[in-house]
Amino acid sequence: MAPPQGPRAPLEFGGPMGAAALMLLLPATVFHLLLAARSGPARLLGPPASLPGLGALWSPRALLLWLVWLGLQAALYLLPARKVAKGLELKDKSRLRYPINGFQALVLTALLVGLGMSAGLPLGALPEMLLPLAFVATLTAFIFSLFLYLKALVAPVSALAPGGNSGNPIYDFFLGRELNPRICSFDFKYFCELRPGLIGWVLINLALLVKEAELRGSPSLAMWLVNGFQLLYVGDALWHEEAVLTTMDITHDGFGFMLAFGDIAWVPFTYSLQAQFLLHHPQPLGLPMAAIICLINAIGYYIFRGANSQKNTFRKNPSDPRVAGLETISTATGRQLLVSGWWGMVRHPNYLGDLIMALAWSLPCGVSHLLPYFYVLYFTALLVHREARDERQCLQKYGLAWQEYCRRVPYRIMPYIY
Ligand SMILES: NC(=O)C1=CN([C@@H]2O[C@H](COP(=O)(O)OP(=O)(O)OC[C@H]3O[C@@H](n4cnc5c(N)ncnc54)[C@H](OP(=O)(O)O)[C@@H]3O)[C@@H](O)[C@H]2O)C=CC1
Numbered sequence: 397m398a399p400p401q402g403p404r405a406p407l408e409f410g411g412p413m414g415a416a417a418l419m420l421l422l423p424a425t426v427f428h429l430l431l432a433a434r435s436g437p438a439r440l441l442g443p444p445a446s447l448p449g450l451g452a453l454w455s456p457r458a459l460l461l462w463l464v465w466l467g468l469q470a471a472l473y474l475l476p477a478r479k480v481a482k483g484l485e486l487k488d489k490s491r492l493r494y495p496i497n498g499f500q501a502l503v504l505t506a507l508l509v510g511l512g513m514s515a516g517l518p519l520g521a522l523p524e525m526l527l528p529l530a531f532v533a534t535l536t537a538f539i540f541s542l543f544l545y546l547k548a549l550v551a552p553v554s555a556l557a558p559g560g561n562s563g564n565p566i567y568d569f570f571l572g573r574e575l576n577p578r579i580c581s582f583d584f585k586y587f588c589e590l591r592p593g594l595i596g597w598v599l600i601n602l603a604l605l606v607k608e609a610e611l612r613g614s615p616s617l618a619m620w621l622v623n624g625f626q627l628l629y630v631g632d633a634l635w636h637e638e639a640v641l642t643t644m645d646i647t648h649d650g651f652g653f654m655l656a657f658g659d660i661a662w663v664p665f666t667y668s669l670q671a672q673f674l675l676h677h678p679q680p681l682g683l684p685m686a687a688i689i690c691l692i693n694a695i696g697y698y699i700f701r702g703a704n705s706q707k708n709t710f711r712k713n714p715s716d717p718r719v720a721g722l723e724t725i726s727t728a729t730g731r732q733l734l735v736s737g738w739w740g741m742v743r744h745p746n747y748l749g750d751l752i753m754a755l756a757w758s759l760p761c762g763v764s765h766l767l768p769y770f771y772v773l774y775f776t777a778l779l780v781h782r783e784a785r786d787e788r789q790c791l792q793k794y795g796l797a798w799q800e801y802c803r804r805v806p807y808r809i810m811p812y813i814y
């Protein structure tokens with residue numbers, strides 16, 4: 397059994413107490429949002445208008461649907477891939493291999509759903525099942541995290557994540573002990589990060605759009621915008637799937653409750669909140685306003701994609717002509733840091749673009765309610781916290797060179813503000 401890492405790794409998220417609180421608070425938030433979105437007052441703060449009985453949470457049909465969904469996505473993951481990419485070097489100097497077929501999984505899912513709908517699949521019935529589906533997804537996340545925790549107890553020390561093996565079971569269960577848990581070549585974390593949750597999110601959005609068309613004759617412009625923007629975001633993530641291999645989730649964080657729940661329950665059921673809200677609270681949206689919102693989304697996407705692609709191109713090959721002219725700082729590790737281009741504007745330009753897009757996803761819901769802006773608020777908190785975690789890791793990795801970068805690029809996310 398792998399020994400705990402002990403007090404060397406600083407505890408994050410408020411330690412075991414914080415982890416326990418988050419494990420209660422996060423699922424409670426999912427149910428609160430699902431209930432609030434369908435209630436008349438649609439209040440973000442305060443108790444939901446009505447609480448459902450346990451019967452409304454449990455449905456064998458939802459369980460079956462959920463298992464079929466996970467099975468389908470797992471089967472699509474196992475299909476031959478156009479490319480097999482290598483991850484970053486691990487502690488034992490090995491590099492894991494990952495199939496690059498996420499976009500293919502999205503397209504095949506769309507084809508299957510399209511075929512199903514033409515054969516009479518009632519996609520518009522899905523919004524009625526969101527509550528029991530979220531319940532089974534949450535239950536799955538708890539059971540799956542227990543499996544991951546037990547599996548990590550017998551994993552070799554070299555397979556453990558830098559954090560998440562403090563020896564405290566609650567904290568380790570939450571953060572995840574093992575870095576890349578796998579059975580044969582099936583990588584659980586990589587699979588969950590991009591497939592069932594992200595593709596599930598756009599499928600839920602589509603079902604809400606179909607339901608709106610059934611109720612009101614056609615989907616509203618606001619619903620089209622939310623569906624279009626979020627489909628672009630998910631399609632982009634799957635098209636650039638290889639880039640996820642260098643995110644801190646894959647390279648640094650263990651796979652425990654936080655990511656398992658985040659990937660399979662939090663993302664599909666809370667990221668679809670705007671479309672849920674619009675189904676129950678239709679909002680008028682004129683063409684001029686829609687055009688402005690599209691422009692905001694396009695600006696956000698331009699910054700997000702430009703910054704992420706610039707860094708990925710630079711990390712893959714610093715002499716690539718697209719980045720070779722950029723100014724850099726050398727570090728003791730042999731790697732360089734960009735100090736011009738997007739990464740010379742602020743230290744996390746990709747977060748800035750992501751936040752601008754988040755705003756564009758909520759604006760079609762009007763300004764009468766705070767609820768559809770939950771994503772903007774939560775995402776700001778998540779990215780500010782994530783940025784602080786990343787800065788700590790970079791300071792540790794790059795030392796003086798990182799300090800020099802911070803001096804030359806003083807703002808973190810928003811120029812002249814933060
Ligand atoms: N929708 C959602 O819920 C979420 C979306 N995201 C998005 O995911 C994307 C990835 O984010 P994330 O993984 O947090 O981090 P980043 O993609 O910002 O990567 C941070 C890493 O980039 C490298 N880096 C930092 N500064 C420089 C520089 N100047 N030059 C070169 N390399 C640099 C460092 O790693 P190294 O030097 O080792 O390469 C650092 O650890 C973002 O676009 C974010 O917005 C993230 C979380 C949630």
Ligand SMILES: CC(C)=CCC[C@@H](C)[C@H]1CC=C2C3=C(CC[C@@]21C)[C@@]1(C)CC[C@H](O)C(C)(C)[C@@H]1CC3
Nearest residue numbers: 422589632633640643645654655657658659662663
């Ligand atoms: C509150 C809670 C449960 C936190 C867990 C956080 C997770 C929801 C997020 C952590 C990092 C994520 C990323 C994406 C989705 C959300 C989670 C899992 C991401 C897949 C979204 C699409 C992007 O293009 C991305 C691939 C860059 C991104 C990677 C990080």
